[in-house]
Amino acid sequence: MSQESPTTRRIHGQDADQRRQARREALLDAALDLFARHGFHQVSVDQICQTATVSTKSFYGIFRSREDCYLALHNHVTEQVMTQLAEVIEQTPAGVEPPVSALIEAFAAPYLHEPRYGTVLFGKGAAVTPTIDRLRRENRQWGAEFVVTIWRDTHPEVDVPAGVAIGVVGGLFEIIRQWSKGDLDPDTLRTELRSFYDATHQGLFGRRATRH
Incomplete structure (x- = not known):
């Protein structure tokens, strides 16, 4: 039986692209909520990541800033x-x-x-x-x-x-x-x-x- 490569390995039923999309949506949902409550300039990347339960490394893998x-x-x-x-x-x-x-x-x-x-x-x-x-x-x-x-x-x-x-x-x-x-x-x-x-x-x- 052939094994999936690391790039195609599925976790919780999702492949790498699906997991990336899920992280992106979580980050955007968190950013929308935080920006609405506190204002853009009062919210940090760390706060967005903590709210989204997404790592900072993953954030910068999706958004530049x-x-x-x-x-x-x-x-x-x-x-x-x-x-x-x-x-x-x-x-x-x-x-x-x-x-x-x-x-x-x-x-x-x-x-x-x-x-x-x-x-x-x-x-x-x-x-x-x-x-x-x-x-x-x-x-x-x-x-x-x-x-x-x-x-x-x-x-x-x-x-x-x-x-x-x-x-x-x-x-x-x-x-x-x-x-x-x-x-x-x-x-x-x-x-x-x-x-x-x-x-x-x-x-x-x-x-x-x-x-x-």
């Missing part, structure tokens, strides 16, 4: 938002403005599912470093281009300045930031995001009814 761990949380949320917004577009006929309720739900989904993301990415738990600031600007730029594409496709008669869309996306993120400091009621977030978007839409395109 505490900032890298934070970026993984940030990118996880961003990917969810991009994926769900893309699905809304795919389900909407060409030339028709996507339902606002669907856009808002897609944009807010990660924060509604896990309110701690709002605290960690925008609230008291947020990190402030040059790399993270640059990533936030890139995300806002992507969001602005997404909004401009929708508006130009569905309202070609109106020239929408790119700066307006950047302001809209920034306003939506600010609403999430403020919400993350409050009671975290899901309907409050949906209502405030929708009200802000509708007000901007009416200001640009008049009182055309936005689709529900």
Whole structure:
């Protein structure tokens, strides 16, 4: 009978890749909880490892630094938002403005599912470093281009300045930031995001009814 090599040996039914993934998820869960409760700058790698019951050596085998761990949380949320917004577009006929309720739900989904993301990415738990600031600007730029594409496709008669869309996306993120400091009621977030978007839409395109 052939024996498994060390790289393929299974422990508790998991191979090396599965164990690495499990450690990564444990570290991210611990980091999310600690960053939300204490803030990025008050949490050490050792604290994350102790909470996750993962060795420091294993941490550095997965993440380069505490900032890298934070970026993984940030990118996880961003990917969810991009994926769900893309699905809304795919389900909407060409030339028709996507339902606002669907856009808002897609944009807010990660924060509604896990309110701690709002605290960690925008609230008291947020990190402030040059790399993270640059990533936030890139995300806002992507969001602005997404909004401009929708508006130009569905309202070609109106020239929408790119700066307006950047302001809209920034306003939506600010609403999430403020919400993350409050009671975290899901309907409050949906209502405030929708009200802000509708007000901007009416200001640009008049009182055309936005689709529900």
